[in-house]
Amino acid sequence: MFSGKGVVPWHEIGTVLDGVLTSGEAIKAAKLTWKVDQIPVFAAGNWAEAIPGFVANVRNDTKEVLGIVTDRYCVAQNQDVFAFADELIGTNKAKCTYETAGSLWNGRRVFMLVNMPKGRIVGDDYQPYLCLSNAHDGTASLQVFLTGIRVVCNNTLTAALHTAKRKISIRHLTNMEQRKDEALRTMGVASKYFHDLEVFASMLAGKKVNITKVLDKLFPASKQMSTRQVKSNLEVKELIKTLFKQKDDLQNFRGTAWGAYQAIADYRSNAEPRRKTATYADTKMARFLDGDDVMTQAQEIILELAA
Incomplete structure (x- = not known):
C-alpha cells in the first residue's frame, strides 16, 4: 500500500x-x-423545465455527472x-x-x-x-x-x-x-x-492482551451468521494470529496490546481480497483517508481487554 x-x-x-x-x-x-461546472437538472419525460433547487456537478472534460446538489452548493x-x-x-x-x-x-x-x-x-x-x-x-x-x-x-x-x-x-x-x-x-x-x-x-506497548479474546470479539461466530461468514471470520482470525506470532517486525511486541493492534492493522492494510471489484482500490484508498471502522472497533476492544 x-x-x-x-x-x-x-x-x-x-x-x-x-x-x-x-x-x-x-x-x-x-x-x-479539470473543473466542475454546474448545470440544470431536468426530470425524465419533462425536458422543458428544470427541477427547481437542484443542479448537477459535471466534469468539464469528460462531462460525467459527479453528483446532484442543491443550487446553494458552492x-x-x-x-x-x-x-x-x-x-x-x-x-x-x-x-x-x-x-x-x-x-x-x-x-x-x-x-x-x-x-x-x-x-x-x-x-x-x-x-x-x-x-x-x-x-x-x-x-x-x-x-x-x-x-x-x-x-x-x-x-x-x-x-x-x-x-x-x-x-x-x-x-x-x-x-x-x-x-x-x-x-x-x-x-x-x-x-x-x-x-x-x-x-x-x-501506552499499548506497555500493556498485555490476549489476542484470541480480542479477535473473538472483533470477528465473532454465532448461530445467527451464515456458515460462509463463520468460516470467513475463523480464517481471518487464524491469519491475524499467525501474523502476531511470526511477523519479524512484531517480535518485540508479542503478547502486548500494541502487537495485537499492529497485527490487525497489518491484515487490514495489506491483505488482498478474495475478489477485487472495479472500485476496490478506490474504496480502500477512501478507507485509508477516512479511517477504518474495523480498526476503530479493534482499538476499543484492545483497550477494554488490555491489562
Whole structure:
C-alpha cells in the first residue's frame, strides 16, 4: 500500500509527485486540472423545465455527472482546494513535501497527500501524512485527515484518539489571510495528534492482551451468521494470529496490546481480497483517508481487554 519514490502508490491510485514544488504543478502531474461546472437538472419525460433547487456537478472534460446538489452548493475547484497545500507547506518550519495526488470514483473525490518529517513510534520509524480531501458529489467539503504509515511494515496508523483530532474541516479558501490562519490551525492540530499518537502507542506497548479474546470479539461466530461468514471470520482470525506470532517486525511486541493492534492493522492494510471489484482500490484508498471502522472497533476492544 505504501508508496515509494517513483512507484505507483496506493494500489495504483494517484500519481507520485517526485520533485513537485507547488500545488499547481501537482494538479497538472495528477491530471486534476479539470473543473466542475454546474448545470440544470431536468426530470425524465419533462425536458422543458428544470427541477427547481437542484443542479448537477459535471466534469468539464469528460462531462460525467459527479453528483446532484442543491443550487446553494458552492463548488471548490481543484486548483483552489490544493492551493491550501501550499499554505500548509509554507507555514511548517520543518520540511513537508508533496507526495501523491489523484481522484476516486472518476473525480467524485479528489485527494492530495503531503508528507511531514518522519517520527518514531516505540522504536520504529513512521511517516506522518496530511491528507487533503474534497468531494465533488456533495457529500463533504474540504477536509484534512491525519494518518501515518509504520514504515517497516507499511501498516496504516489511523488511531482514533480522545485527546486529539484526526480530521480537520477547512472553513476558508477564498481569502489569503484566512487560508494562512487555517493552515496554522491545521499544523497545530497535526502536531498534537502525532505527538499523542506516539504516547498512545507507547501506552499499548506497555500493556498485555490476549489476542484470541480480542479477535473473538472483533470477528465473532454465532448461530445467527451464515456458515460462509463463520468460516470467513475463523480464517481471518487464524491469519491475524499467525501474523502476531511470526511477523519479524512484531517480535518485540508479542503478547502486548500494541502487537495485537499492529497485527490487525497489518491484515487490514495489506491483505488482498478474495475478489477485487472495479472500485476496490478506490474504496480502500477512501478507507485509508477516512479511517477504518474495523480498526476503530479493534482499538476499543484492545483497550477494554488490555491489562
